[in-house]
Amino acid sequence: MKEYNPKKIEEKWQKKWEKENTFKAVDPPASGSKKPKYYILVEFPYPSGDGLHVGHPRSYVGLDILARKKRKEGFNVLFPMGWDSFGLPTENYAIKTGIHPVVATKENIEVFKDQEKKLGLSFDWDREINTTDPSYYKWTQWIFIQLFKKGLAYKAKMPINWCTSCKIGLANEEVVNDVCERCGSKVVEKEKEQWMLKITEYADRLLKDLDKVDYPERVKAGQKEWIGRSEGAEIEFKIQDSDNSVLVFTTRSETIFGCTYLVLSPGHPLAKDVNPKTRAINPVNNKKIPVFVADYVLTEYGTGAIMAVPGHDQRDLDFAKEHSLPVIEVVKKDVLVDSGNFTGMKSEKAREEIIEWLSKKGRAKKTINYKLRDWIFSRQRYWGEPIPMVNCKKCGWLPVPEKDLPVELPKIKDYKPGKEGESALAKAKSWIGVDCPKCGFRAKRETDVMPNWAGSNWYFLRYCDPNNKKKLADPKKLEYWMPVDWYNGGMEHTTLHLLYSRFIFKFLWDIGVIPKPIGSEPYKKRTSHGMILGEGGIKMSKSKGNVINPNKIVEEYGADVLRVYEMFMGPFEQTIPWDVKGLKGAQRFLKKVWRLKDRVGNEIGDGRDLEKTVHQTIKKVTEDIESLKFNTAISSLMVLVNEMEKQKEISMNYYSVLLILLNPFAPHTTEELWEELCDDGLCWNSEWPKYNPKLVKEEKVSLIIQVNGKVRDKIETDIGLSEVKTKKIALSSDKMIKYIKGNKIKNIIFVKDRLINFVI
Ligand SMILES: [Zn+2]
Ligand SMILES: [Zn+2]
Structure with missing residues (x-):
């Protein structure tokens, strides 16, 4: 093929992959293979009537790149796809049109599947699941x-x-x-x-076991915040002239001398009895304080009532100002003031002692509170x-x-x-x-149905054994494939979907459905991708008419161009606007790679520079894929391609390295080139190249020159220079001659290959 014709190439390889079941994950023990397993999971989509949008491929292509690299590294990769298809949009569509949700779902899935196949994603389609299939929801x-x-x-x-x-x-x-x-x-x-x-029964384990997994810190923080564990105390406030009393939950009992009123949530059993004359008695000093009902206190949190300390809480302060209530400060620089016998005590100690003192009087008890609800x-x-x-x-x-x-x-x-x-x-x-x-x-x-979380709580287990009629999944298969090695999905799902599915997994582990050796956490590692916005940074929406259909892009530019573009557009976890210029840039890059084939010869005539660049590129792409830095991996491939363009002739050896490294990103183009130029095998299963560590070392370093700790110059020097040599070079620069001029050098601070600082 002379010209780059993505459409023809992509159709050809997609057909072949489908026919030969190229990306099948092999179950044990039938495989007899000693390959280590690697389970890569992307969140399965909701097959809406709108079809795929350009946001979907970002996650799928990213993790497809990882899957393709892992296969080349000798892993038995499980990379499955399915459909999370119960839910409201399809039901609302059925109400509107009378088309049965089963029919609409089937049609939508067909569209999604066709779209995904056209992106050249290496899913094992034999493991496809559908949450609305009775053989699935049976489980x-x-x-x-x-x-x-x-x-x-x-x-x-x-x-x-x-x-x-x-x-x-x-x-x-x-x-x-x-x-x-x-x-x-x-x-x-x-x-x-x-x-x-x-789920509250699992709150503590859901919290503690976060230590066992590799999630981004902000995801862990989100889980922790949702569980909302806080240690504190329940303290009883009697109501004046009444047999009633109010229990409040507080994590800061040391501030109780500063409590100037109580607030009940609107749902509190005593809320309806509260009137402007209702007074509570502060158990530490018998002061009479007013009681309010306000919705800034939540019925379901703690006891549904709080002791308000406007001196030490912003929301209480706002409320106090609004109602002209007294504000008393009782902790200064971490020490209690105006707090009876506790005055002068460190606040942490006072927190414990006040609870203990009130406990002895039967007016308080230590408790742990969770925000998490059933x-x-x-x-x-x-x-x-x-x-x-x-x-x-x-x-x-x-x-x-x-x-x-x-x-x-x-x-x-x-x-x-x-x-x-x-x-x-x-x-x-x-x-x-x-x-x-x-x-x-x-x-x-029962006529109620389950929420849309039900099917996605455990879907990753079914992929391990999707057709099992007797069990949710064969324990042997679970033991082989689980846990999921790498799970990627939207940032918006990192709190609840993760929490719920971790809960269900722990439960199944407890009752022995999940073999014990797997451990009680389903996902070893979790990452998230950023959203794609419309051009100009506006959210894509039908009403704004700026939704981009990936199929149109594939039709016009080819799937490989779309793949390279979406991976090059910016850091994977960042929200990025769509940009046609970038798409064209990706197209130019692949055309360059295509044209380079005419320079491939058998000569080993490449200069040393190319050898070095090849090895540096191998290192960069290898490491960047593992940290989902697809954009910088592609940049380094671009550098290599530019270097190759400068050569009259490129050896087959180097060109094939380029093809293997680029294959996960642009699988069709590289496979086609491989077929045309390489004698043996296929590109997708060619071994991932290794770099020579000696060749990737930089020989020059950028050295910082300081005078009295201030940066005055930067120079390029050979790597590994001694202090004496560095000093000589540094002092010979024009700038330094000016700065040092006539001053005596009192001291020199030298960090090899990094900086030299002259103290004058
Ligand atoms: Zn609604
Ligand atoms: Zn009965």
Whole structure:
């Protein structure tokens, strides 16, 4: 092929990969292979009707590059893909169009899959999973039943967040500033019987085990903040002229002498009895203080009541100013003041002693408090996994016998929730009636379905054994593939999806579904990619008309150009705007690589400079891929290509190194060139090259010259110069002659290859 024709090349190789199942991950023990495993996971997408957008490939291509490199390094790589396909958009689409969600989902998946294949992603398509497939959600339901059996799933009447438009109960995290995260409508509180999962029982382990994993610090911080563990005390404040008392939770009991009022949350049982005359008694000094109700105190945090210390808390201070309440300072420079017998004590010590003193009087106790709440696991919708529970008037709630799983979603015509917000399933009368699994009398099925987290909590386990009919996954396969070595996904999923899936994993580990040697953490390493914005840095959206369809780019420029561009556009974890100029730059680069093939000869006529550049590039690309620095890896490949362009003739040896290094980024182009020029094998499984450490050393260094600690000059010198030689060179520079002029050098500070400082 003379001209670079990406379309033809890409179609050819994609067909071949599909036909030959090139990127199949081999299960043990049948493989008999001694290759070490490597499990790379990207978050599986929600197959919406809009198709893939250019943000998806960023994560997929990035981790595809890693997968392709690992294969070359001799790993048995598992890099799977699937569909997280239950959820609201498809249901809303069904309500609008009457097209059954099963049909719409199938169509959407086909579009997504075709788009992903056109990007040349090396997924093992044999392991494709779909959360809406009954053979998959059978196990999602099975997990729920195990949770129920262990007392970790229970039904409770809960004030839930109710979206007035979606007509659905929302989890706390789906409510942002009192409006629904999905639709922006008002959220109100509503009492509803809900299935709850007792994630709080795992709070401490979810916190402690963060020490075992390699997550970015800000991700760990996000998990910790969500769990919100704080050590403190519950202190009892009696109410004047009443038998009632209020328990407050505080982490700063040393400030109690500065407490000038109490605040109850609106949901507190005593809130309705509070009036302007209500007075509480501070147990440390018997001072009478007013009581308020305000929504800056949360019902579900701590005891739903706080002791307000405006001298030491900003929100209390704001409130105190607004209501002209006294502000007393009781801690100065970490020592207590105006605090009775505790005056003069260090605050940390006082914190303990005040609790102890009040405990003896029966007015306080030490407690640990968590922000984490049990997890509301019911949704009053249609397009979700049916909760596999039966309610019998005589026997209560019972799980559906495991042999009867999956409980399939019944086919209905009207997917709208009922007026009171009950699930559309409540209308499927013939489906609801069922014999009680215990007493045999007529009973009713649960009509709520699971939230969209349910299927994504454990999907990475199913990839290890996607077709198993008897078990969630074969323990032997789990033991081989798990834990996930590297998991990449959006920053927006680093709190809850990670927390929930870690919880479910720990639970499955506890009950022996996950073999013990794997450990109780599912993901060894987690990274996140940045978003792609529209041109000019505006968020892409349909309404703004600036959404870029990756298929159009592939059609016009080719998948390899798109891949190289998206990896070169900026640091992987940063949010970056789309830029057509950059796309054209990536195209020019691949065309250059293509044209270089005409200079490949058998001569070993490359100069020493090229040899050095080749080895430096190997080092750079090898290390940069491992730290997801794809942009700088591509820069170094560009440097190499520019160097090669200066040569009359390039050896096959060096050119093939370039192809192997570039192969993970531009797999089609490099495979085509390999086929044309190299005698043996294929590029994708050619061994990753090694660099010669001697050749990658820089021979020149940039040396800083200082006078009295101030930088006065920078010079290039040979590496490894002695102090004497460095001094000689430094003092001969024109600038230094000017600075030193006539002054006596009192001292010299010398750091080899880095700096020389003259003290004058
Ligand atoms: Zn809503
Ligand atoms: Zn019964």
